[in-house]
Amino acid sequence: MDFIKSIFAKKNTAPDHIKIKFKQLFPKAIGVEWCKLKDNMEAVFTEEGKEKISLFSPNGNLIELKTNLSIEAIPNPITKAVEQEGEIMNCISIFVPEVLNYELIVRDSNLKRYRISSDKNGSILSKVEL
Numbered sequence: 729m730d731f732i733k734s735i736f737a738k739k740n741t742a743p744d745h746i747k748i749k750f751k752q753l754f755p756k757a758i759g760v761e762w763c764k765l766k767d768n769m770e771a772v773f774t775e776e777g778k779e780k781i782s783l784f785s786p787n788g789n790l791i792e793l794k795t796n797l798s799i800e801a802i803p804n805p806i807t808k809a810v811e812q813e814g815e816i817m818n819c820i821s822i823f824v825p826e827v828l829n830y831e832l833i834v835r836d837s838n839l840k841r842y843r844i845s846s847d848k849n850g851s852i853l854s855k856v857e858l
Contacts, residue, residue: 742769749788793823806830809850
């Protein structure tokens with residue numbers, strides 16, 4: 729029984745060099761939770777009221793940053809391009825160093841939902857029915 733308790737009591741944490749890099753990039757982060765994904769480390773946290781997920785390589789480089797956006801915070805070019813497909817239900821910005829894209833969940837007039845990927849200029853990269 730003690731073995732099982734120890735498994736569930738153990739907190740996932742990142743190596744110190746990754747935590748240092750994280751604090752440099754996200755100094756206002758709160759509620760940080762770490763998880764190991766294969767060889768990488770993922771941090772789920774809140775920064776300035778926005779839910780975020782960051783992924784770091786084993787050497788501490790930021791691989792990806794996802795930010796949950798409110799509908800009002802979606803940039804205008806994205807909104808204009810995607811709302812032609814239907815009602816925007818959800819949006820996440822996805823930053824991979826040097827590239828910013830958006831992933832949106834959209835519902836059409838027939839109540840079908842789609843995952844739409846867009847670049848930062850509003851060009852639709854993909855549309856997949858859910």
